[in-house]
Amino acid sequence: MTIPLDTTDIVFHSLNNLRATLHFYALNGRKSIWFNNNKPTLRADSLRSFLRNTRYYGLLRNNYHYESIERIIYQPEEALRCEILLTDAFLSIANDLKYGRRLYKDSAPHDSLSIVALQQALEQGRVKKSLHEQEPAFTEYRLLKTALQIAIDTLTAETRQLLLAGVIHDSIATQKEIQLIEVNLERWRRENLTYASRYIFINIPAFTLQVYDANKVMFESRVIVGTPDKQTPELSSSIECISIYPYWHVPQKIIIEEYLPIMQKDTTFLLRNNFEVLDRNGKILRRDSIDWKQFSANYFPVSLRQREGVENSLGVIKFTFDNPYAIYLHDTNAKRLFRNNVRAYSHGCIRLEKAEELAHYLVTGKPEERSKVIARYLQQKKQHIISLEDPMPIYIRYFTCEYANARLTKYTDIYRKDKAIARLLYNSATPVIVE
Incomplete structure (x- = not known):
């Protein structure tokens, strides 16, 4: 032929x-x-x-x-x-x-x-x-495939055949769970990088940071991520330096939308929150010399910088990595929020519960070993930048379930991303029940 x-x-x-x-x-x-x-x-x-x-x-x-x-x-x-x-x-x-x-x-x-x-x-x-051989090599993908097989094979023969034929309907037992697994398998297929052997992985819906070394979790911490209207972006980068007792240069968007209305009513706001006002050349201006009522979204010729200290919004440690969103991984002065299960509170940056412990680990390379350099500057409460000899790759991702230790763990779809992937996966004309 x-x-x-x-x-x-x-x-x-x-x-x-x-x-x-x-x-x-x-x-x-x-x-x-x-x-x-x-x-x-x-x-x-x-x-x-x-x-x-x-x-x-x-x-x-x-x-x-x-x-x-x-x-x-x-x-x-x-x-x-x-x-x-x-x-x-x-x-x-x-x-x-x-x-x-x-x-x-x-x-x-x-x-x-x-x-x-x-x-x-x-x-x-x-x-x-x-x-x-075309499938992703990620361990997490392989484990999710195992979870999917288990979910399908536990169905009755008749229901299983309906599922294999492509039926998407909530009358099928475990259908939501199966769709959830399939959506996250699709996320792993979209990964276009080969991860380093040692790296930081942040899963936004899980509110967790993990440090992997040769596929083994060496360090773990809870995190706080962006709100649904100020989402933490997915990205890949490398942490190159650690700032001890950093300044916080407030993003202009936050200044205009949140702080300006407060400053126009309460002139003590800046003093109480340890903010400095800088002109366009970086010179510090007297706070009481500025008439904030003249300022607006279209006219704001100054910037704000929060001085270093335990009350700084970045806490006492900041991890810097190159990215187009101007976000950081950092400590926080609001430790109480880590007690909550759903932790989407930030403007997009990632707040870390164990910031000091991570800083020590990145410098020493050992989870239990403390860095004398970091300890000295933290004790002195002195501003300092430490460059890492080996920058640590960091991958910030969005997965709403994972399978480990023979257990499927589901996470809240805080940014409502699952349904969009499901519609592409199953075609828009097909009912989609993932929530």
Whole structure:
């Protein structure tokens, strides 16, 4: 069977990856790979088996032509169309397992990698293995897949078949839990970095910071993150220095929206909160020399800086890492808030309960060892910046569940992000019940 490369041919109708499919057959000499004498091969059966069970990977099989393939697979006159659908299905699912289902259709770099995966599958004779190799290598992803398998396999046979067929409905037992797992599997597929062997990981909905070294948690602390209307962003960076007894340079947005109305009514606000007023050259101005009633959102020619000390909003330690959002990881003077289970209170920065302990660890490299340098400056209550010899990678992410120690832990979707991913994952026309 010779594959035509005419895109107007009906066999190329409604493909996910038309360009990649055409390119593959151009490289392959236009030869059929799934059929022999108009009959499906064992290779085709292997791919069909994988597609039948894509729900175990957190994907819906009908996004990959499953019903169409099953309807025509044994009709010789439809062999060409089925050949094309199978190739498109492989390329699509390889893309989705490797990069997630959001943006990657018809993007040349990712198409080429999916074609390589298909070529390797043909050379090795292992279709399923080649698709497995496209999955993320993260331990957390693998554990969530285990949780998903357990959730599906505990259903009755009839309900399990409905689920594998792609039914999304809250009448199915554990459906919300299954969707939650699938949404977070999708998040891991979207990770485009290889994490360092030693790094800081902050999960926003879990309100936790963890330091990993060779996949082992070496340090853990509760954190406070941004409110839903002042969200902590997801980002990757590296902590390069630690500030002891730092100043807090107040962001202009906070000054205008929150502090200016207070200052216009209460001129003692600045003094009581240890703020300095700076002109555009950084010179300190007398607080009582300024008529705040003349200032507005359109006219604010000064800046505010909170002096160092235990009452400073940043606490006594700040961890600096490059990012476009001007956020920090820092200590806090409001320790009582760590007693709450839901801790979304900040303007976007991340407040750390064990800031001093983390500072010692980043300098010494050992959880139980204290740094004499940090201890000295903390005792002296003296402002100082310590540069780390080995900057510590930091990854701030958003995951609403995790599976560890044979237990699925669910976190509050504080920024209401799950449903948007679910709609992309299951298609907008499909009911979505994740909350």
